[in-house]
Amino acid sequence: MAQIHYTSINQVVEVQDEFSSILDTSIEHKIPHLHECGGNGRCTTCRIRVISGHQNLSPRNMLEKQAAHLRKWDPSVRLACQCHVKGDVQIQRLVWSSxxxxxxxxxxxxxxxxxxxxxxxxxxxxxxxxxxxxxxxxxxxxxxxxxxxxxxxxxxxxxxxxxxxxxxxxxxxxxxxxxxxxxxxxxxxxxxxxxxxxxxxxxxxxxxxxxxxxxxxxxxxxxxxxxxxxxxxxxxxxxxxxxxxxxxxxxxxxxxxxxxxxxxxxxxxxxxxxxxxxxxxxxxxxxxxxxxxxxxxxxxxxxxxPDMNLELQSSLDYILKNEEEFAKKFYDKVFKKAPAVRGLFGRDMVAQGRLLMHMLGGIVYSLSRPELLKMGLRSLGKSHEKYGVKPEYYPVVRDCLIETIQEEMGPDYTEQLGSAWNQALGFITAEMTNWRVAEPAG
Missing domain, CATH: 3.30.70.1230 (Nucleotide cyclase, GGDEF domain)
Incomplete structure (x- = not known):
């Protein structure tokens, strides 16, 4: 089975099947990997540099060729969402944060x-x-x-x-x-x-x-x-x-x-x-x-x-101040309100927490690029359904997230901010749960 070595974090993972892209593999193993458009080749945030094993990757398709030409990439730079692994490779993620x-x-x-x-x-x-x-x-x-x-x-x-x-x-x-x-x-x-x-x-x-x-x-x-x-x-x-x-x-x-x-x-x-x-x-x-x-x-x-984007941005510092603590509080609330959700996760909740915070920060940053955010949310919803997430879990997640934000912000939390998060999470949920409607037929 082919392996991907992420050099920057010195982690080696196995590729599950030949149809999985490098981005799919990152997500599968809970490795934070930016992909604003949801892995559709419409942005370049998932870009990687191939250190070794170039010959073990699928050749650039048309989307990659267009991006490489526009941005003057050398042959070692690839879109993780578009290249598939046929043998062992060493890579480095090039865009680490939103x-x-x-x-x-x-x-x-x-x-x-x-x-x-x-x-x-x-x-x-x-x-x-x-x-x-x-x-x-x-x-x-x-x-x-x-x-x-x-x-x-x-x-x-x-x-x-x-x-x-x-x-x-x-x-x-x-x-x-x-x-x-x-x-x-x-x-x-x-x-x-x-x-x-x-x-x-x-x-x-x-x-x-x-x-x-x-x-x-x-x-x-x-x-x-x-x-x-x-x-x-x-x-x-x-x-x-x-x-x-x-x-x-x-x-x-x-x-x-x-x-x-x-x-x-x-x-x-x-x-x-x-x-x-x-x-x-x-x-x-x-x-x-x-x-x-x-x-x-x-x-x-x-x-x-009230401007939803501005309100959410004002709370981001509080959310990301202590990422592990925030994620633990959030998941504890979710598992208490919906015990069946616990079975969807493995034992490594620290890695899951990092992935959650990476996703939350990415969504708030991506609000200024809504056309890409919608694509990303639809892909996220599709993958969540694959992992067993049910529609009735989304309201639980929304309530627990808002409760955790309120606890973290203390007296700085306002009804206006809560309304903004309700509005944002409503939009996020709608895009994630309606991915089939937006997906082209065939």
Missing amino acids: AEVNKLQLETIPEGEAEERNIAILFCDLRNFTRITSQHMAFDMAHMLNRFYTVLGDPILINNGIIYQYVGDEIIGIFGTGGGTRQQNCMDAIRAGLGMQYAIERLNRFELKDFDTTFKIGIGINFGRAYIGHLGHPKHRQFTIVGDPINVTSRIQACNKEFQTNILLSEQVVRGLPENTLEIRSIFEKQLEGKDQIYKLYELKGFTE
């Missing part, structure tokens, strides 16, 4: 030339950086900045954006380098901005209080057409964005100091969304530095209606 997925957009950016695309741009600036630096030792300052970059970078990544640059005390996020509509890219940028605001509040409350420091930020968001590409010396090309929208966004962000605001949007962003989507606190008119015309700037308070 946060890394957005970087894959850069593979479609042209080399050595620039291409004009519609993008949303977010500038986030740390206030009073010079004063804060003078009050702390260099080591403490480095620690605080690393936490700042991490907690404020995550909302960019979870909303289908990429971190373009760190410039001193400033973070620049870009949305739409891989395509998307104006509305989608602007919504992603706004969710990221609001997510940054929530993240900085948690950072101040839980981590920076020991340093007797409070971080404050200003955010500017704009939308426009800019040139993007990998430019520079042929031996050292860098991803670069060139265009007036970048400069305008920087100036919009700087206006937060003058107006004593936190998040300012350009008129281009507001006009890109349906009416009454946003709750606007104030509107300002300002001639930006270096510009002749007057710009209308909107102070963002939030969404007029």
Whole structure:
């Protein structure tokens, strides 16, 4: 029987049959392996590098050939969902977390030339950086900045954006380098901005209080057409964005100091969304530095209606803070309410817990790419039915998951958040249980 050696985790598993792909084998053995589209060859998140045993894999099919050509892969890179094993192979998974997925957009950016695309741009600036630096030792300052970059970078990544640059005390996020509509890219940028605001509040409350420091930020968001590409010396090309929208966004962000605001949007962003989507606190008119015309700037308070994606994202830190503990609490609740479910699992509940947390985090990240998420959920539902999961188990899972989230978040849990999780889990369950309807006949 053929074996797959996962070099990064030094684990060897046996392939069950010739019809199982490498991705199927990963799932069978509870090895977390990203596959946003559910293993349908529509994304490239399950990609692997073949270390040895190339000759023991099926040749690239049309889907793989298209991906390899578009992204300029060398022959060692394969889609795990599309290649089948005929003999022993050594492989390495190349995309380890959902946060890394957005970087894959850069593979479609042209080399050595620039291409004009519609993008949303977010500038986030740390206030009073010079004063804060003078009050702390260099080591403490480095620690605080690393936490700042991490907690404020995550909302960019979870909303289908990429971190373009760190410039001193400033973070620049870009949305739409891989395509998307104006509305989608602007919504992603706004969710990221609001997510940054929530993240900085948690950072101040839980981590920076020991340093007797409070971080404050200003955010500017704009939308426009800019040139993007990998430019520079042929031996050292860098991803670069060139265009007036970048400069305008920087100036919009700087206006937060003058107006004593936190998040300012350009008129281009507001006009890109349906009416009454946003709750606007104030509107300002300002001639930006270096510009002749007057710009209308909107102070963002939030969404007029609760936004499911943003609510779920705000709870993800609590869920992933202690993954093993969360998974154990969840499964204990499930087995107590539905004892028959216990028989579906083997003895290694630690590995099962890791797989659960990997899946939960992946789903929340994938909400910004709903077309892929639906495909992934349908494939997940199909595999669950194969393993003996019955429709009546899904409400139990939903209730136990929400109860566990509520326990983990404590006083930070709100009815609004519970409603968002109910809505999300309803959508997830519907897609997982109706996979036959969506599957083409024949």
